[in-house]
Amino acid sequence: MSEAGLLELRNKLDNIDNELLKLINERMEVVHQVGVLKAHSGGAIYRPEREKAIIDRLESLNEGKLNRAAIEALFLEIFAISRNLELPENVAYLGPEGSFTHQAAEGRFGAMSSYVSISSIKGIFREVDTKKARFGVVPIENSSNGIVTDTINCLNKYNLKIIAEVVLDIHHTLASTCDKVEDIKRIYSKDIAFEQCRKFLANFGLDEVEQIPIESTTKAAKIAINEPGSAAICPHVGAKLNNLPILFENIEDKDNNRTRFFIISDFENGQSGNDKTSILVKLSDKQGALVDFLIDFKNAGVNFTKIKSHIAEGNSIFFIDFDGHKDDDGIKEILDKHKDSIKILGSYVKEIHDI
C-alpha cells in the first residue's frame, strides 16, 4: 500500500474517532440528566435490565461487522463509564486480584470502577450491607462442584438483593518455573481447582505429587513463583500477573466448566421481559409442604431452572431459581400466598438457563 493511501485511511479513522468522541460525550450528558432524575426519585443508578434492552436493540439493528459479543463489550464499557461519572461505584469481589470472581466483576463493571478485593464471601456481604461497597460479586455455583454454601448462607442471613447473574467459562493453567513436568514436586491451588483438573493430573502422573490446597488460585501462583520445584493450578491472568511461566493451558477435565456469579446490592430491578428470580424456601415440618408449594408454581406454568436443598443453621431450606420476575402476573400471587415461608433474593436479567 502507498504511503498516501495509508495516510488517507488514517485521516478517515481520525474523523470517525472525533465523531465518536463527540457522540459519546453527548451521551454522557444525557446519562447525567437521567442521573439527576434518579437522584430526585431515589432510583438506583445501575439498571441491568435497561442495559440489556439497549444491547438487544442494537444487536437487532446491527448491519455491520460487529457481533453480539463485540457490541456487548463496547457498550457495557460505555455504560460502566457513564454510571461511574454519575456515582463512583465500589465493587467488592472475592479476591485476590486476578481471581475468577475478579474477572466476572471486571466483565460487568469495566475498567473505570474501583474494586475492593475481599478474602471471604461473608466479608463481601458485610461490605455491601454496611454500604462500603455498592456492589458485591460472589460465586454461587460451578458446573463441576455445585452450589457455594457460604453464598447461600449469606443470602439467607443478609437482606441484600441479587441484581444480576454473570456466567464465566472457567479455564485453568498449570504454571511453574520448572521446565519439565517431572521436576514438579508440589502443586498449590484451591481445593475445587484440583477437583476440576483430576484427569489432567492423572494423565501426567501429577496425582502422585503433593497437592497443597490454599485459599485461592492466584495465591497459588504467588507461592509457585518463589518456590523452586512447585507449580500452581491457576487462571491464565493469575499466572501472567505473577510472571509465572505457563506449561499447559485449559487443563480442566470438562470442556464446559463454568461458574455462575451473583452481583448483590441493596436495590431491586424492574421487569425486563427475560428475567429469572431466586428465592429461599423455608418450609415447616408439615409433610408435603414443598410439594404444595411447587404445585402452585407448576399450575401457574412457571419454569424452574434450579432446586437445591441446603441446611442453614440446622434448618432445611431450598434454593430455587425460576423463570420470570417476582412482579409478573401469576408469580406475584404465589409469592404472596407463601410469603411466610419464602425469602425473595432478587429478580434479574436471565443470562443463562442452567450451568
Ligand SMILES: C=C(O[C@@H]1C=C(C(=O)O)C=C[C@H]1O)C(=O)O
Ligand atoms: C442512563 C441510565 O442509567 C444507567 C446507564 C445506562 C446507560 O448508559 O445507557 C443504562 C442503564 C443504567 O445502568 C438509565 O437508567 O437509563
